[in-house]
Amino acid sequence: MDILTDIPVSIDRKKLFKQIGYKDTSAISPAVKESIEQVISSGLRLIEPKLAAKRCNIKVQRDKSRVWVEGNVYFNGNFTTKHLKNCCEAIIFLVTAGPVISKEIESAFKENDYLKAMILDGLADLAIENIIMQYWNRLVEDIKAEGLGITGFISPGHLDFGVDQQRSIFKILDGNKIGLNLTDSCLIMPIKSASGLYGLGKGIGISRDNHNCQHCTIHDCPYRTSEYIISK
16 A cells, blocks of 8 residues: 655646635735635645555456456446446545544634635545545556556445445555544545545556546536536
8 A cells, every 4th residue: 555645736826716715816805815825825734635545456247247356346336336337446545634634624613713614624625535536646656657548536425336445445445544443334534535546457548538527417516527428
């Protein structure tokens, strides 16, 4: 299992302002914008980026809608088997923005400081997005050198790749190594954390996107770049 911590996080401020309701930043008063920027600056210092990943052999059984990982752990679902249909390996990962910013978000909500909470919440989401993108860029260079292709990533919660399959990811990866644990309801803690997997194989090409919004069922996601298309 590989662990990365040397990740200089940067965020797309335009996305963050859009998420908290400011599509046109020129309409924000200087005082409000300054207070938001102060929260962003302090929030960035709270982020402790960590990513754990493992490259595994897989076997896809499309007739049983099952993907076996290293022969003893599996993922279920038509979407997952279709996504990995021509793959012989997968890279499975866990990522977190760390416990400190998660606690600060919780504290802000408890104190009814909803603007601060929303800013930090969006900031942590964008940090995770940026960490994954940086990891993706590293992977693409390595995979190209091996003459392989790579899919975009999918995560538990995509279509019939259910959140309960976080359990399989935690069997493959030791989340404790980066301070993560899984609740009985399959929620990753600290809350600002995520998981996913990429497929690898010969002849599948390099995906143009790290993540395909057309496969994501979170219809009101503020980061959506294309409409959801039902995958059969």
